[in-house]
Amino acid sequence: KQEVTQIPAALSVPEGENLVLNCSFTDSAIYNLQWFRQDPGKGLTSLLLIQSSQREQTSGRLNASLDKSSGRSTLYIAASQPGDSATYLCAVTWGETSGSRLTFGEGTQLTVNP
Amino acid sequence: GAGVSQSPSNKVTEKGKDVELRCDPISGHTALYWYRQSLGQGLEFLIYFQGNSAPDKSGLPSDRFSAERTGGSVSTLTIQRTQQEDSAVYLCASSGQGLSNQPQHFGDGTRLSIL
Numbered sequence: 001k002q003e004v005t006q007i008p009a010a011l012s013v014p015e016g017e018n019l020v021l022n023c024s025f026t027d028s029a030i031y032n033l034q035w036f037r038q039d040p041g042k043g044l045t046s047l048l049l050i051q052s053s054q055r056e057q058t059s060g061r062l063n064a065s066l067d068k069s070s071g072r073s074t075l076y077i078a079a080s081q082p083g084d085s086a087t088y089l090c091a092v093t094w095g096e097t098s099g100s101r102l103t104f105g106e107g108t109q110l111t112v113n114p
Numbered sequence: 115g116a117g118v119s120q121s122p123s124n125k126v127t128e129k130g131k132d133v134e135l136r137c138d139p140i141s142g143h144t145a146l147y148w149y150r151q152s153l154g155q156g157l158e159f160l161i162y163f164q165g166n167s168a169p170d171k172s173g174l175p176s177d178r179f180s181a182e183r184t185g186g187s188v189s190t191l192t193i194q195r196t197q198q199e200d201s202a203v204y205l206c207a208s209s210g211q212g213l214s215n216q217p218q219h220f221g222d223g224t225r226l227s228i229l
Contacts, residue, residue, distance in 0.1 A: 032215055043118070043205055043220035051215045089157070100145065100164075100209075101173065102218060104157040 002027045004092050006105035013080055014113050021075040021108045023090030028068045031095030034102065035064050035075050038087045047088075048075070080112045116140070118221035120206050126227045129198060135191040135224045139208030146189050147209075147218060148181060152202035160204075163189065193226075201228045 004025045013019050023033070032051050036044040048057045048064040050073065056065040063076040077084060087109045091102035119138040127133055139146050148160040159173040163183045174180070178196075183189040193200055203225050207218040 034217055036220075041222075043120075043222040044207075046217040046219060049215065049217045091157075101147065101159040101162055101170070102149070102157075102207075103159070106156050 002092070002094055002103055004090055004103050004105040006088075006090055006108050008108060009106065010109040010111075012111040012113060015080060015082060017080050017112075018076070018078050019080055019110075021077070021088050021090075021110070023073040023075070023105055025071050025073075025090075025092050025103075027094060028071050029094065030068060031093040031100075033064075033066055033073050034091045034093075035062075035073075036089040036091060038089060038107070044089065077110075080110075082112050082114050084112050085110055118206055118208055118219055120204075120221035120224050122224060123222065124225045124227075126229065127196060128229050130195055132192065132194045133196055133226065135193075135204050135206075135226070137189045137191070137206030137208075137221060139187065139189070139206070140219055143208035143210055143219075144186065145209045145218075146183055147207040148189070148191050149205045149207065150202045151205060151223070155202075157205070160191070196226075196228045198228045201226055 007022050030052050034049045035047045038044050050057050050066045061078040066073045087107045089107045090105045121136045144165045146163045149157050151157045161181045162170040178194045181191045203223040205223040207220045209218045210216040
C-alpha cells in the first residue's frame with residue numbers, strides 16, 4: 001500500500017532556530033513530491049515541488065530534499081519566524097500506479113515561539 | 115480570479131439532505147481534483163478530472179457522492195442523503211495538467227457540518 005508518514009506530529013521551537021521536518025513514503029517509484037503549508041481554516045499553499053529526478057529544491061529560507069532510494073524527504077526551514085507557525089504537509093504522486101492524485105501525510109504542526 | 119475559488123465556505127445541513135459544493139479552478143488549468151480533510155482521516159483523494167477524459171472516481175467513498183465538471187471549468191461535488199460522517203472540509207485543487215510536474219493549487223475549502 002502506498003503511504004506517506006510524517007514525523008514529528010507536532011514541533012515547538014524558539015524563534016531563530018533552524019529546523020527539519022521529516023516525510024517518509026512507501027514505494028520509492030514516485031513521480032514527484034510536494035510540500036504544503038496549511039494555516040488554520042485555510043486551504044493548502046504549495047511551498048516546493050520536487051520531481052523524481054531531482055535531489056532538492058530551494059525557495060527562500062526553505063529547502064526540500066528527496067532521497068527516493070530510502071523513501072525520505074526533508075523540509076529544512078532556516079532562521080524560523082513566528083509567521084512560519086502552521087501545519088506542514090508532505091504529499092506524493094506515484095503517477096503510473098495511482099494517476100496524478102496526491103497522497104498526503106498526516107502533517108507536522110509547527111509552532112515558532114517569539 | 116487568481117486562485118481556486120470554492121463556495122460556500124461553510125455549509126450546515128441536516129442529515130439526509132443533499133448538498134452541492136462548487137469549485138472554480140484557476141483559469142486555463144485542465145486538471146481539477148477534489149479532496150476531503152476530516153479529523154482522524156487526514157486528507158483523502160476523492161475524484162480527478164483531466165480535460166475531456168473520463169474522470170478518476172476511485173476515491174469516492176460511496177455512491178452517494180458524485181461530481182461533474184461542466185465545460186472543462188467549474189466543478190460541482192454533490193453528496194446525496196448526507197450522513198454525519200460526511201462532515202469534513204472539502205478541498206478543491208487545480209493544476210496546469212494532470213500527470214505533470216506542475217504543483218496543485220488549492221482553494222480554501224468548504225467546511226461541511228451535518229447535524
